[in-house]
Amino acid sequence: MNEWVFLLLFLAPVVSSIPIVLAYKNKEWTEKLPYLSVFGIFVSVLMSLLIFFVLEGQYRYDWIPDLGINFVFMCDYLSRYMGVITAVIAFFIAVYGLDYMKGDYRPSWYWFFFNLFTASMLLVVYSDNLFLLFVGWEGLGAASWGLIGHWFRDDDDIAYVGEAGRKVGPLGMSWPPSFGGWRAISTIRFGDVPMFLAIAAIWALSPTLNISEIEWGTLFATIGAAGTIILMLCILMGLFTKSAQVPFSEWLMTAMTGPTTVSALLHSATMVAAGAFVFIKLTWYIEPWHLHGVPGLESVYVLALFIGLISGLYGALAGSGMLERKVLLAASTMSSIGLMFAAAAASFWIHEEIAGMNLALLVAFWYMAVHAFAKASLFLVSGHLIHATHSRFLCGGLEFGKRMTPAFIVTIIATTFLVGMPPFTAYWVKSGMDEVMEHLIHDLGIIPLILLILTSVVYAGIMAKFLSLNFIKGDKPQHEHLEGGGLMKVGYILMVSVLFLLTILIFKNEETEGFRQAGYASVSIMVGLAILLAYVVGLVKPRISALSKLGTFFNDRMYLPFVNDYILPKTGFFVSHLVNEYGNRGIDGLFNTKVIPGLFGWISRRIRAIQTGYLSRYITIVLGIVMFILVIVAVGGVWL
């Protein structure tokens, strides 16, 4: 019975999107079949809810038991919540997509990869087996490539990222969809390979690949400090690239070339969230707070903490200079994900447990949940605004805001609930985060807390800027197209309403007790007020002309594109030039042109030179050989 739940959960989205793939040439059918694809995701929603309420613990189905590779699913606290979050968000976005993607030039491609994306993330969420998890992980990679580069013809500026024609030094600051897709997959592969090696190493060293069953302490003790650091770094490479943490963040910015629905899904419940989620999940079972005796592990968690915090601040600052709707949100996502990494990494030093769960991990996870719904709502609103104004840049004044009331209200709710302003949803979670970072003062000093507060303040500012420049103080849009969009409105209204539900849960659930307590602490209240102030400033003064140069620097992502688009390719070309010019010449000479062919040619000619055509010569040779052999046998035989 349970196997049917899992089968439907993972396969319903994929199978339901196959008909539209098969009917890709038939316009009439491709207009109707998206409903079937959405229904497939709805089945996943039902299954995830069933799991949430009914199933608990590990479920195992054999695949290659001899190799320890099996279908093992874990229905624990994390996966039961995350499964529902993923499925519900994907479903709401899919409903929105029915409207948003109408009239697109390749709906089959879109819906297949969209559903594959959802199914892959669900696999990542529920898998206990690392190999199975990696299958879902790679599914995410493939689907993200397909979706980011969906508008592969690069024929509409609306899908680009950056300003057309703008250059900084030798570097063009404009990226088309096809390039965005390529950049995403190439960056992710860069991290996936070490991650795969790490899984292989765990497979070789541990009797099981099931995350919940691996004896992490024993494993780390076997491989020593250097081994632990290398293993964890390899895993983190996969997670950091997927979650677009510095310095691997560039792909996420240019991923905004994909359809907005893709951006929404990519940023809330899949892909970038996958990296942070897997980190939380692994840490959940590694229980590093019990492994302080393991050499090397602390350095790994220090690294994860600071990469997270630095990414958080970097993302927020970059966002502060941005004027493109979706890219601004992308930068803010990177910032949020950074905070999730930081909070989860802080669990190493946090011993406080609520209902048997580590406070830091709970904070990280709940922040992920709140962020997912808020950010998805904002992206869906952006998509609607792009449709309505036909511009990917921030624009729209109060007049326009009044005509787009649902979008306006949803943006107000999503931003205020997300930034950590008291008393809205994220405030309680952020308070928990403040408390966690406060705990770290003893071990790591005040820097983590300062970085967190700075990030939160700038973050509040950019969210307010997004609201202000889209609905209150932005320029009047040159083009307004306000008809239709019914399903789009339904999509983001449903999405944002979940934030209220989350607030209720925070106040009702036993394990979120810690957040509530932290919310009343003086530090949290002060941070909350600072965030409120920053939000108001952002709202009133979304653009500060005196800081425009700094803004441009931030908008150019502090010139990080140079690493991706200039330094790395140039190095690559240099190496390939070396290989081509010198390496190949040697290999060619040995195998293709000189040494081996020459040798074989010479021997071949010698062999053929025997054939002169004269019978007498042949007889001499053959009889000679026969006689020689017989003599040898005679001598050898006597000797034997």
Added chain:
Amino acid sequence: MDVPMMMLGALVILTLCSLLSFKYRDLGFYGAIVAIIIAFLAVSRSEPNLIYYSAFIFAIGIINLFSLKVIKSVIQGVDYGLVALMVLATLYIFTTQDLAMILVAFVLVSVPTYILVMIREGGANVEVGIKYITFMVLATVLFLMGALILSYTKSLPDAGLLYLFGYVMLVVGLCIEVGVAPLHEWVPDVFTSADPIPMSIIASLAKIVPFIAALWILIYTASSLTASITIFTAVLAAISMFTGNIGALTSKEHARVLAYSTVANMGYVLTCLVVVINPEPEFICFALAGGLLMLFANAAGKIGFFNAIKGEGAFSPLMYLLAFSFIGLPPLMGFWGKFFILSSLVKVGLSLFEAGYVYIALAAIVVINSAISVPYYLRLARELGVGWKANLTNFICIAAVIIILITVTFLPVDWFFKGMAVIAQTMGIAI
């Protein structure tokens, strides 16, 4: 009716039809076909496990007969009879356990080729005939002497030197007969000077019986000295593989490429004889299945390529399929031949423990040689491949390709190998 009686009946029909073919030309052809059918029925009914072997020989024989229709020889009518005689001997060899009959079969396959090799349109190719016959006589004499000496040693308490002489003479005779390097000198000359059609028969049908006869006699007479002398066979096989494959690399004439390819292929098949070092049926069945599939693949390939030479090219995809089979690309027949040969080498090698590394190394040499052969087979396929024409040579090529494609649908592990495993039980038990 038992096998000898039916064979005798087939021979009578064959002789009468050959005689009458001087007056009624087509009678030779039909008589040959009837004789082959009778022999096929006789053999496959007497031993059901031989049905697959017999079917292959039957198919190869029939294709050979049809290919003779491509040329107008001066002895047309009799030439069908000669080919049918070879088929009869090849079918017969597994049904007898009598040394004399095995040697008769050996001679019956050898002698008709003396005449066939001289066939050409409107005359006789005497020069080629002399070259060929000289070596064949030498080979037959050495083979017969070796066989007789070996069987004589069986009755001696301590054969010693005599066994070694017998072994070497038999193997050397075999090598000259089928063209194993360094005793292959006649092969490139004869293959290039003779007409392609008779060459396709000599390169296909005539190669099978000598191997079976040699394997049978060697298994029957295996003694304590076998272990010391088998390395001699292994060395010859390795020399032949390298000589054939490397020689073919720079040969330009198609027939000459095929000549060196034969030298190489006979090297592969010769490796099967090392199985006598540990003549247990569990190893013999691998060697037997491998050697025979290799010989069948070689026969089909040679028939196809020689007919293509005769017809100035054949349909390109057919040529490539034959080339892939020669190279040993799975799941074509050439692959299965090499696969079973390699299995037999590795199994025998492992059964001998440390002394067996030589034979595992020989298996590696087979693999390396398969790689060396890739360029010239592909070149051959490219140069001989042309567009489709509905003529007899193309149909013969199709028939040859069907043979090598059989293993694609039916994995020989299930049928051919199982049949040969039963035959291997009886090999060498009594003569």
